[in-house]
Structure formats: structure tokens, C-alpha cells
Amino acid sequence: MAEAALQQGVAARRGFGGPALWAGLLLVGAAVFFASRGGLVPSGLILALYALFALLGVALAKARSRVLPGFRLTLAITILMLFLIILIPLSAVFINTAQLSWSQIWSAISAPRAVASYKLSFGASLLAAAVNVVFGLILAWAITRYRFPGRKLVDALIDLPFALPTAVAGIALTALYAKNGWFGAFLEGQLGIKIAFSQLGVLVALIFIGLPFVVRTVQPVLEDLDAEYEEAAASLGANRAQTIWRVVLPALYPALLTGFAMAFARALGEYGSVIFIAGNIPLVSEITPLIIITKLEQYDYAGATAIAAVMLVVSFALLLAINALQVWSARRTERS
Amino acid sequence: MSIRVEHINKRFGDFTALNDVTLDVPDGKLTALLGPSGCGKTTLLRVIAGLEQADSGRILFNGEDSSRAHVRERNVGFVFQHYALFRHMTVFENVAFGLRVKPRRERPSDSEIRAKVTRLLELVHLDWLGHRYPAQLSGGQRQRIALARALAVEPRVLLLDEPFGALDAKVRKDLRRWLRDLHHQLGLTSIFVTHDQEEALELADQVVLINKGAVEQVGEPAQVYSQPATPFVQSFLGHSNLFEGRVVSGALQVEDGGLALPAGSGAEGARVAAYVRPHEFHVTRETSGPGIEAKVARALELGALARIELVGARSGRPFEAEIPKRELAQLALAPGETVRLVPDALRVFPAQEVAAE
Numbered sequence: 001m002a003e004a005a006l007q008q009g010v011a012a013r014r015g016f017g018g019p020a021l022w023a024g025l026l027l028v029g030a031a032v033f034f035a036s037r038g039g040l041v042p043s044g045l046i047l048a049l050y051a052l053f054a055l056l057g058v059a060l061a062k063a064r065s066r067v068l069p070g071f072r073l074t075l076a077i078t079i080l081m082l083f084l085i086i087l088i089p090l091s092a093v094f095i096n097t098a099q100l101s102w103s104q105i106w107s108a109i110s111a112p113r114a115v116a117s118y119k120l121s122f123g124a125s126l127l128a129a130a131v132n133v134v135f136g137l138i139l140a141w142a143i144t145r146y147r148f149p150g151r152k153l154v155d156a157l158i159d160l161p162f163a164l165p166t167a168v169a170g171i172a173l174t175a176l177y178a179k180n181g182w183f184g185a186f187l188e189g190q191l192g193i194k195i196a197f198s199q200l201g202v203l204v205a206l207i208f209i210g211l212p213f214v215v216r217t218v219q220p221v222l223e224d225l226d227a228e229y230e231e232a233a234a235s236l237g238a239n240r241a242q243t244i245w246r247v248v249l250p251a252l253y254p255a256l257l258t259g260f261a262m263a264f265a266r267a268l269g270e271y272g273s274v275i276f277i278a279g280n281i282p283l284v285s286e287i288t289p290l291i292i293i294t295k296l297e298q299y300d301y302a303g304a305t306a307i308a309a310v311m312l313v314v315s316f317a318l319l320l321a322i323n324a325l326q327v328w329s330a331r332r333t334e335r336s
Numbered sequence: 337m338s339i340r341v342e343h344i345n346k347r348f349g350d351f352t353a354l355n356d357v358t359l360d361v362p363d364g365k366l367t368a369l370l371g372p373s374g375c376g377k378t379t380l381l382r383v384i385a386g387l388e389q390a391d392s393g394r395i396l397f398n399g400e401d402s403s404r405a406h407v408r409e410r411n412v413g414f415v416f417q418h419y420a421l422f423r424h425m426t427v428f429e430n431v432a433f434g435l436r437v438k439p440r441r442e443r444p445s446d447s448e449i450r451a452k453v454t455r456l457l458e459l460v461h462l463d464w465l466g467h468r469y470p471a472q473l474s475g476g477q478r479q480r481i482a483l484a485r486a487l488a489v490e491p492r493v494l495l496l497d498e499p500f501g502a503l504d505a506k507v508r509k510d511l512r513r514w515l516r517d518l519h520h521q522l523g524l525t526s527i528f529v530t531h532d533q534e535e536a537l538e539l540a541d542q543v544v545l546i547n548k549g550a551v552e553q554v555g556e557p558a559q560v561y562s563q564p565a566t567p568f569v570q571s572f573l574g575h576s577n578l579f580e581g582r583v584v585s586g587a588l589q590v591e592d593g594g595l596a597l598p599a600g601s602g603a604e605g606a607r608v609a610a611y612v613r614p615h616e617f618h619v620t621r622e623t624s625g626p627g628i629e630a631k632v633a634r635a636l637e638l639g640a641l642a643r644i645e646l647v648g649a650r651s652g653r654p655f656e657a658e659i660p661k662r663e664l665a666q667l668a669l670a671p672g673e674t675v676r677l678v679p680d681a682l683r684v685f686p687a688q689e690v691a692a693e
Contacts, residue, residue, distance in 0.1 A: 231407070
């Protein structure tokens with residue numbers, strides 16, 4: 001079905017690339033790590049491995065003749081960009097870490113401050129992404145399904161967290177939620193809920209920056225979702241809740257998953273807006289990127305990259321899992 | 337379940353989709369809503385289903401006013417043009433959907449649902465496809481699953497929007513016959529929308545012709561074809577040759593000749609339009625008497641009939657006549673030859689009523 005194929009294409013474009021690619025990257029990263037432990041010069045090996053990876057792709061492409069020209073040229077550019085922008089910088093993380101011994105690495109990544117920051121960073125990012133999935137869906141629903149004055153304005157405003165320098169967002173949020181701010185005065189003064197300079201503050205900042213990702217991934221799918229499905233459900237006797245729960249939401253799962261993954265990935269890497277509102281209290285409200293920056297400022301490059309490597313590996317694993325879930329759900333509903 | 341549609345009006349902005357539509361759909365009959373695209377036939381079907389609210393007018397099911405009832409409460413089976421099967425559910429779950437969403441106290445048990453869905457899938461001859469997903473089915477199979485799904489809730493009426501519109505010709509023909517049989521088997525009051533006259537005339541017990549949001553004629557297929565009530569019906573159904581001109585001493589005078597009119601067709605000097613179907617023409621070489629003079633352009637032999645394409649001797653307008661092949665052989669017409677067309681029958685309407693198509 002053309003429709004299904006289109007859907008799948010859209011889902012693939014929005015996804016984080018094939019799981020195979022992720023798995024390949026992890027493997028190469030690990031191989032390089034171990035190779036460097038043996039005192040080999042790692043960079044040459046990495047480049048060789050990556051080149052092998054790329055050549056394999058080109059060779060596979062060469063085997064078939066294609067109707068559309070330009071395939072090999074665009075593939076070559078794609079691989080080049082992948083090298084220069086993503087793979088080589090990321091492998092530098094592992095190369096740098098490799099300067100430390102195993103015990104040094106372990107003590108760097110298992111320091112109490114680091115462990116507390118992992119918990120906060122991953123916990124708050126997952127929670128923020130979950131919150132964004134719920135509210136992002138409602139927002140996307142409102143602006144696609146209803147016509148109201150100011151709809152276009154709301155639609156435009158959603159992109160603001162994309163465009164705003166994150167430091168500006170951080171300062172604005174801090175001003176609002178601090179004890180003397182508009183919200184903070186009420187929440188902290190009246191209800192005793194401390195948001196700024198606490199873990200809750202981190203969550204608020206991460207929700208702020210992640211929201212557009214969910215809205216912008218769900219919105220086009222909702223727009224394409226024909227009202228016919230809802231009408232069909234209603235004509236079969238389903239009430240509104242049943243229609244949403246059994247018909248609309250399942251159709252949105254892939255987009256919601258993508259939105260979740262993107263909001264989560266963004267939240268994990270966020271620095272600017274969080275450090276203002278978090279207060280950066282050791283063991284309480286320090287996020288992992290802050291730990292890395294702190295180590296860099298202390299000229300502990302290897303320690304910084306060791307923690308970065310932990311983040312990288314865990315993020316890879318989580319995104320891989322989400323990707324697999326997407327592939328599974330797409331295969332379940334859209335095979336033809 | 338009989339359906340009565342009373343004075344339904346529906347506008348979309350400046351566009352009048354339905355203009356004072358009144359219609360009776362008899363119990364147990366298969367009714368076709370037939371008309372060109374954009375004529376409002378689908379809107380009428382959706383208003384009957386409750387998917388669309390009319391601006392004014394009433395919909396009565398068995399004499400009981402249902403105009404305000406939500407689609408959920410009307411208990412109609414609706415089959416969408418593109419089927420609207422739920423992609424994330426198997427065929428089995430699609431059919432079971434209407435049963436699973438019933439309020440808890442009306443909901444059948446799992447084993448009852450299983451039995452019923454299996455029965456419905458057998459009814460549409462697709463019981464072996466229950467575990468598949470809609471994307472894995474062909475168009476004709478999806479159509480039948482959509483029908484089974486609609487039937488699962490035991491609807492009082494069955495409404496089908498362009499049921500064969502998205503299928504190819506061969507499948508369409510098979511499914512048409514199958515739907516006809518199914519309707520006989522179930523005896524469920526059914527309405528289907530189509531723009532395909534062959535489909536409507538072949539399938540329906542009653543045909544409703546709709547043009548520009550208004551009902552033009554209601555009748556049995558043979559009746560609407562042979563006794564069209566309006567110029568629109570005449571020109572929409574089948575092929576017609578149109579002659580427009582003035583009535584002069586009981587005959588219609590046109591550039592290429594004259595046509596004898598039945599008594600009372602129009603006052604002397606009135607402008608009228610006469611329609612003649614190709615098979616109603618008689619082709620002759622006689623040079624006198626009433627008739628249309630035309631030149632033979634070419635003759636095509638199609639099965640038992642031969643179609644002759646002609647052009648008016650003076651006007652140059654194209655005409656079409658159909659005569660038995662045997663007759664064509666006897667006539668031995670040569671291209672360019674001038675012949676006379678004499679109609680056996682024709683239908684006359686006042687000229688200003690002619691529908692612009």
C-alpha cells in the first residue's frame with residue numbers, strides 16, 4: 001500500500017537511523033577501546049575500521065545498478081559527513097579515555113558525585129520526556145484538530161524552545177521559579193515546593209526544551225490520520241474514550257516513541273538552561289554534563305571523557321532500545 | 337427497517353450540498369444513490385448515518401425521528417469508501433471491534449465474540465485471513481472485511497459509500513454479484529452510493545438519481561432508464577442524441593431535418609429538447625419524410641450490435657445510432673454516404689430545463 005509505505009518512510013526518516021547502524025557504532029567503539037588498552041596507536045585502527053565500514057557500504061551499492069543516478073555520490077558524501085561530524089569526534093571520547101588505566105576509569109566514573117549526576121540526568125531526562133509525550137500529544141491534538149483564534153500563533157510559539165539560546169531559557173525559568181519570582185513566590189512561599197535550585201528545577205528546564213520535539217513529530221502524523229477511522233469507530237458503537245484509546249493512540253505510537261526518543265536525547269545533552277535553574281548542588285542537583293565541564297575546567301580531560309563515554313554508551317543503549325521498539329511496532333502494523 | 341428522509345438541507349459555507357431532499361427507503365430493499373461526483377450523494381449518506389448533521393430536516397428510522405441521535409446510537413453499519421480498517425489490528429480484531437467496545441453488561445463473552453467473528457468471516461468467505469493485518473490484504477478482501485466489521489454490531493441498516501470505487505474492474509464485477517447475493521441472504525435495508533450507473537442499475541432495487549443536491553428521480557432501474565423524469569436523468573443514464581429546436585406544426589425542426597413529436601409535446605413555436613437513444617434510431621436511405629439527414633462517418637461492429645457514427649448533413653454535429661449487425665450488412669453503408677435517421681421513440685422536455693453538464 002502506498003499509504004503504508006509512505007508512513008513507514010516518514011517513520012524511518014524521523015527515526016534515529018537503523019538499529020544496525022547503532023549496533024555497528026557500538027561495536028566499533030568497543031573494539032577501539034580495547035585495542036587502545038593494549039598500547040596500540042588507536043586512531044589509525046579506528047580510521048581503518050570505519051573505512052572498512054564505509055567501503056562495505058559502497059561495495060554493496062556497486063553490486064546493483066540503479067534507475068536513479070547519484071546514489072554512490074550521495075552515499076559517499078553521507079559517509080564523509082558521518083565521519084567528520086559524528087564518528088571521529090565521538091571516537092575521540094574513547095581515545096582520550098584510553099589514556100587512563102582501568103582502575104582510574106572506574107574511580108572516575110563511579111565517584112559518588114558522578115553516580116548521583118547519572119541518576120539525576122537519566123532520571124530527569126526520562127521523566128521530562130514522559131511528561132512531554134503526554135502534554136505534547138495534547139498540544140499537537142489541539143492545534144491539528146480544532147480551529148480557534150490564535151491557533152497559528154500557538155503553532156509558531158511551540159518552536160520557541162528550539163530557537164531560544166538555552167542560557168536565556170535558563171535565566172528566564174530561574175527568574176520565574178526562584179523564591180522571589182512569580183511562580184516561585186507562590187509555590188515555594190505558599191506551598192513549600194522548592195523548584196529553582198533543586199532537582200525539580202532540572203525537570204522543569206528539561207520539559208521546557210523537550211516539548212517541541214514531541215509536538216513536531218506527532219503533529220504531521222495526526223494531520224494525516226484521517227477522521228474516517230474515528231468515524232468508523234463511532235459508527236461501530238465506540239464512545240469517545242474508546243475511540244481515542246483503541247484507535248487514535250495506537251496509530252500514534254510510532255510518532256510518540258520517536259518524539260519521546262528525541263525529547264529524551266535532547267534533555268540528556270542539555271546544559272545551558274539547566275545549570276542556571278539547578279543550583280548545581282553536589283550530590284543533589286548536578287547534571288552529568290556539568291560534571292564533565294567541571295572536570296574539563298580542572299584540566300582532567302581523561303576523567304571528563306570517561307564520564308562522557310558512560311553517557312554515550314548508556315544513551316546508545318537506550319536509543320537502540322527505543323529504535324527496536326519502533327521497528328517492532330512498525331512491522332506489526334504496516335507490513336504489506 | 338424503513339428510512340424516511342424529510343426536507344433535508346445541508347450547506348458547507350456557500351455550497352449547497354443538499355437542497356430539500358425528501359426520500360423513502362423501503363424496508364429490506366437495496367437502494368442506490370446515483371449521481372455525478374459532487375452531487376451530494378455521499379453527504380446524504382453521511383447525514384443518514386449521523387456522521388454529518390443536516391442544517392434542517394428530519395431522518396426517521398421506522399417512523400421514529402433520529403435526527404438528533406449520535407452515530408453511535410443510530411445502529412447503522414457504515415462501510416467507508418477506503419474501508420477505514422484499523423491498521424494496527426488484525427482482521428479478526430477489526431471485525432470484533434464493535435463487540436469489544438459494547439458496554440460491559442451488553443458485551444458478549446470472549447468465546448461468543450470468537451464464534452460470532454468466525455461466523456462473519458465465513459459469511460464473507462475470508463475466515464482464513466483472521467490473523468492477518470489489513471495492509472496484507474487485497475482491495476477486494478479489505479472491502480469484504482469492512483463489510484463484516486459493519487455487520488458485527490447487527491446494524492438496522494447498512495450504508496455503503498462507493499463500495500466498489502477503489503477496486504479494479506474484474507474484482508468490482510465479482511464483488512457486485514456477491515453483494516447482491518449477500519443482500520438477498522440478509523434482507524437488510526441497504527443504501528449504497530455510486531457514480532457508476534451500470535453498478536446502480538444492475539445492483540439496486542431502487543435507484544435515486546441526485547443532481548446538484550436535489551433528488552431528480554426515484555424508481556426501479558428499468559423505469560429510470562426507460563422513463564427518465566428529467567433531462568438530467570435522460571442524459572446521465574446511458575447515451576443520448578440531443579436535438580434542440582422549435583415546434584413547427586407538430587414536429588421539431590432542427591438544422592438537419594425534422595422529428596415527428598408525440599401529441600402534446602409542446603405548443604406551436606415552443607423551444608423543446610428531444611432525446612433519442614442510439615438504439616432508438618432507424619437508419620434508412622429514403623429521402624423523403626421526417627428524419628435527420630446525416631453523413632456516415634464510420635461503422636463499428638460490437639457484438640450483436642453495430643454502432644454507426646454520423647455527422648449532421650448541414651450542422652456537422654456528431655450523432656450515434658445503434659442497429660442490429662444484420663441490418664448493417666443489408667444496408668451496406670459506405671463512409672460519406674448520406675442517410676436518414678428516423679427515431680422509433682424520443683423523449684421531449686422544454687428546452688430551458690436542459691441540464692448543463
